[in-house]
Amino acid sequence: MSKKTGTLKRNFHAEAVLGPELSARLPQTKVLLVGAGGIGCELLKNIVLAGFGHITLLDLDTIDLSNLNRQFLFRKKDVKQSKALVAAKTAAAFNPNVRITPIHGNIKEPQFDIAWFRGFDIVLNALDNLDARRHVNKMCLAANVPLVESGTAGYLGQVQPIVKDRTECFDCVPKPTPKTFPVCTIRSTPSQPIHCIVWAKSYLIPQLFGEDEDSGGELDEAEKQGENAQEIATLRKEAQAFKVVRSLLRTTTESGESDAAKRAFEKVFHSDILNLLSMADMWKSRAPPTPLEFDAIRKGTFKLDKDSAQTNGTSNANGSARNGSKSAPGNTAAPENTPNDSQAASTSKPSLKDQRALTLQDSLELFVSSTNKLAARLQAGEDTISFDKDDDDTLDFVTAASNLRSAAYGIAGKTRWEVKEMAGNIIPAIATTNAIISGLIVLQAFHLLRKSYNKLRNVHVQFKPTMPLSSISMSPANPDCGICRDTYTELLCDPSRVTLGEVVSGILGENTRDVSVYEDKRVLSDPDWDDNLERTLESLNVTRGKFLSIVDDDGEYETIQVGIGALPPNHSVDESSFILPNPLPSPPKKVKPAPPAPSTPPPPQSKKRPAPDDGEAPSAKRPRTVDDASFTPSKRRRLEDDGLILLDSADEVIDDDAVIVID
Numbered sequence: 001m002s003k004k005t006g007t008l009k010r011n012f013h014a015e016a017v018l019g020p021e022l023s024a025r026l027p028q029t030k031v032l033l034v035g036a037g038g039i040g041c042e043l044l045k046n047i048v049l050a051g052f053g054h055i056t057l058l059d060l061d062t063i064d065l066s067n068l069n070r071q072f073l074f075r076k077k078d079v080k081q082s083k084a085l086v087a088a089k090t091a092a093a094f095n096p097n098v099r100i101t102p103i104h105g106n107i108k109e110p111q112f113d114i115a116w117f118r119g120f121d122i123v124l125n126a127l128d129n130l131d132a133r134r135h136v137n138k139m140c141l142a143a144n145v146p147l148v149e150s151g152t153a154g155y156l157g158q159v160q161p162i163v164k165d166r167t168e169c170f171d172c173v174p175k176p177t178p179k180t181f182p183v184c185t186i187r188s189t190p191s192q193p194i195h196c197i198v199w200a201k202s203y204l205i206p207q208l209f210g211e212d213e214d215s216g217g218e219l220d221e222a223e224k225q226g227e228n229a230q231e232i233a234t235l236r237k238e239a240q241a242f243k244v245v246r247s248l249l250r251t252t253t254e255s256g257e258s259d260a261a262k263r264a265f266e267k268v269f270h271s272d273i274l275n276l277l278s279m280a281d282m283w284k285s286r287a288p289p290t291p292l293e294f295d296a297i298r299k300g301t302f303k304l305d306k307d308s309a310q311t312n313g314t315s316n317a318n319g320s321a322r323n324g325s326k327s328a329p330g331n332t333a334a335p336e337n338t339p340n341d342s343q344a345a346s347t348s349k350p351s352l353k354d355q356r357a358l359t360l361q362d363s364l365e366l367f368v369s370s371t372n373k374l375a376a377r378l379q380a381g382e383d384t385i386s387f388d389k390d391d392d393d394t395l396d397f398v399t400a401a402s403n404l405r406s407a408a409y410g411i412a413g414k415t416r417w418e419v420k421e422m423a424g425n426i427i428p429a430i431a432t433t434n435a436i437i438s439g440l441i442v443l444q445a446f447h448l449l450r451k452s453y454n455k456l457r458n459v460h461v462q463f464k465p466t467m468p469l470s471s472i473s474m475s476p477a478n479p480d481c482g483i484c485r486d487t488y489t490e491l492l493c494d495p496s497r498v499t500l501g502e503v504v505s506g507i508l509g510e511n512t513r514d515v516s517v518y519e520d521k522r523v524l525s526d527p528d529w530d531d532n533l534e535r536t537l538e539s540l541n542v543t544r545g546k547f548l549s550i551v552d553d554d555g556e557y558e559t560i561q562v563g564i565g566a567l568p569p570n571h572s573v574d575e576s577s578f579i580l581p582n583p584l585p586s587p588p589k590k591v592k593p594a595p596p597a598p599s600t601p602p603p604p605q606s607k608k609r610p611a612p613d614d615g616e617a618p619s620a621k622r623p624r625t626v627d628d629a630s631f632t633p634s635k636r637r638r639l640e641d642d643g644l645i646l647l648d649s650a651d652e653v654i655d656d657d658a659v660i661v662i663d
């Protein structure tokens with residue numbers, strides 16, 4: 001204790017800062033930390049040193065080499081090991097008074113149900129994707145456990161404390177949807193590097209190395225419908241050619257040599273482009289692409305059509321150089337690789353592999369070598385391969401294929417690093433931002449544990465030298481939020497025995513009314529369609545950890561979210577297959593929205609639908625027109641999330657230009 005001997009006790013400073021009450025409570029505090037990545041490592045260090053007594057650390061991933069620059073609890077020897085396990089082991093040594101329970105798993109697994117979440121005093125999110133963050137938000141609302149939500153993107157970061165009924169939840173403010181591109185831009189008329197990267201990642205990889213999607217039936221159907229026979233014949237030829245290449249990629253040859261890569265190249269960069277060129281109308285107002293020639297590129301004798309290269313290349317090269325690479329560390333000097341660089345193969349200087357501009361010849365060789373590697377993996381037993389930014393073979397393939405396509409369309413090329421950044425939607429992570437955010441998370445956690453709700457703040461780290469931190473007082477929940485405004489309850493049951501009908505009538509009790517029932521975005525029943533009510537939850541794939549949403553069809557009551565939990569271990573199989581919550585949930589009445597204006601035509605009567613195939617749970621995909629009043633926020637949100645377009649009146653016109661999503 002005395003200064004002389006230098007033996008102040010370990011938590012001397014923490015006690016001074018936190019005060020005796022909270023510091024006495026911390027050793028008993030149970031905290032769940034979800035994510036052991038950039039923020040997670042910093043945060044684990046903070047809460048271990050602060051003395052949070054019982055820490056459960058959960059992460060689904062293993063350590064990647066690229067994590068080591070900032071995830072300082074990991075060393076090179078730990079690469080490929082579980083993040084949660086290694087982080088827990090390293091951090092445990094910082095404070096012997098703390099117990100860390102690592103879990104290598106996905107937070108969405110069924111065993112992490114409401115009862116499990118309820119076992120924590122506080123939850124801290126250190127996640128990197130919306131889906132998992134939304135899930136934890138919902139589980140914390142259901143379990144009534146405070147959550148601190150956080151995220152960083154480069155120099156920017158934010159911390160958001162969430163307490164049910166006191167603050168906004170993670171979903172109160174809509175999040176921007178991922179960027180989308182029209183399918184025809186991706187498939188036929190790319191004009192920017194990103195179009196070619198999305199094509200390679202989301203179209204070509206699945207076609208060559210993904211699941212076999214037989215388009216034959218679809219084309220037969222189109223033919224029957226009387227669609228353009230010539231175009232169908234062309235598509236059939238294209239599909240057939242993919243089949244041949246797919247099977248070549250999966251066939252081992254005796255010599256070990258295969259021309260599968262060359263055949264793939266000739267199909268996508270030569271024949272398909274020739275086919276497109278034959279549709280003359282397409283190229284009236286835009287520069288036509290140039291079919292590439294495998295042997296000529298290899299020999300260095302291939303010449304690109306300068307005109308087309310110039311038309312697309314110049315404008316896009318400038319734009320993409322500025323937009324695409326601003327955040328990549330160290331790549332500002334990376335030369336913009338125009339297609340005409342193919343002539344300068346011999347002048348390309350070797351530099352760091354990832355940041356070197358590729359010539360056309362380089363791209364072709366990389367295409368061949370990566371295709372061969374991926375083919376070898378299929379032959380060795382891998383079922384399907386999809387793009388993963390940390391899988392070198394798929395990254396090489398996407399780098400090569402997108403650069404070849406860019407060359408054919410006169411678009412500027414991209415380095416492997418830039419492709420990784422764009423295809424993997426990578427925002428560079430900055431250790432210092434993670435550290436600042438982690439410190440702020442702990443401060444908000446202290447306010448929550450003390451129940452000092454008036455001290456809670458949403459804090460932002462921003463790129464403003466005059467005010468790098470901004471803190472905003474908490475806003476109340478959004479009254480239209482389809483997540484936190486719902487009424488949560490829990491049903492303990494055996495999903496293999498209890499039926500959907502039993503759950504719905506049990507939960508509604510005496511308040512029988514017209515309802516629709518959802519699981520996530522799937523409609524399981526509605527007032528016109530009761531076929532599933534006799535089925536067990538298990539047969540409808542509604543299992544522990546999931547929610548059934550009971551939505552009042554007249555929009556009079558708030559939605560009831562029924563979390564599915566397990567029966568207690570001592571519950572005998574001879575007893576009832578479920579235990580209802582006590583008391584039953586009583587959702588508040590909603591304030592009715594104003595009736596639609598007289599000019600609005602009434603929605604058409606809904607029609608009874610046929611039951612879906614027995615083996616499969618039904619999907620929510622059905623066209624429907626609605627008036628605002630009949631769709632509760634939760635229902636509207638679920639439908640919109642699912643890509644359904646809600647028409648506010650029957651005569652509203654929709655723009656049906658198909659889009660694909662980069663995730």
Ligand SMILES: Nc1ncnc2c1ncn2[C@@H]1O[C@H](COP(=O)(O)OP(=O)(O)OP(=O)(O)O)[C@@H](O)[C@H]1O
Binds near residue numbers: 067106128429
């Ligand atoms: N559903 C989930 N369940 C458990 N952990 C998850 C889930 N989704 C994401 N995570 C974890 O959240 C962490 C987020 O950390 P971070 O943003 O630093 O990502 P990273 O994968 O470590 O880095 P990078 O994406 O830059 O390679 C990751 O370790 C990831 O495995």
Ligand SMILES: [Zn+2]
Binds near residue numbers: 477481482483
């Ligand atoms: Zn909300």
